[in-house]
Amino acid sequence: MLSSASRLEPTRAAFLADGEWQKIEQLAYPDPNAKEPKKKARKGNNAKAAPAQVDGDGTADLPAPPSEEPDGTAVSASGY
Numbered sequence: 001m002l003s004s005a006s007r008l009e010p011t012r013a014a015f016l017a018d019g020e021w022q023k024i025e026q027l028a029y030p031d032p033n034a035k036e037p038k039k040k041a042r043k044g045n046n047a048k049a050a051p052a053q054v055d056g057d058g059t060a061d062l063p064a065p066p067s068e069e070p071d072g073t074a075v076s077a078s079g080y
Contacts, residue, residue, distance in 0.1 A: 015021050067075060 015025075065075070069075060
């Protein structure tokens with residue numbers, strides 16, 4: 001009677017000779033100890049804004065509020 005190791009030898013040899021089967025094994029059984037690559041932080045909408053510049057009197061240089069609403073109507077002085 002043949003041992004199980006000797007019966008599996010042709011299958012193992014075919015597996016090791018074919019890179020496609022090795023890729024399939026990696027996809028089916030990923031290494032649980034492998035670390036996922038860290039994603040690089042994207043600059044854009046999620047980036048932190050630069051702090052406002054503060055004058056000597058303690059007030060920040062902020063842009064003036066818009067004089068028009070997005071639809072083109074004028075903004076009143078009270079803001080309503």
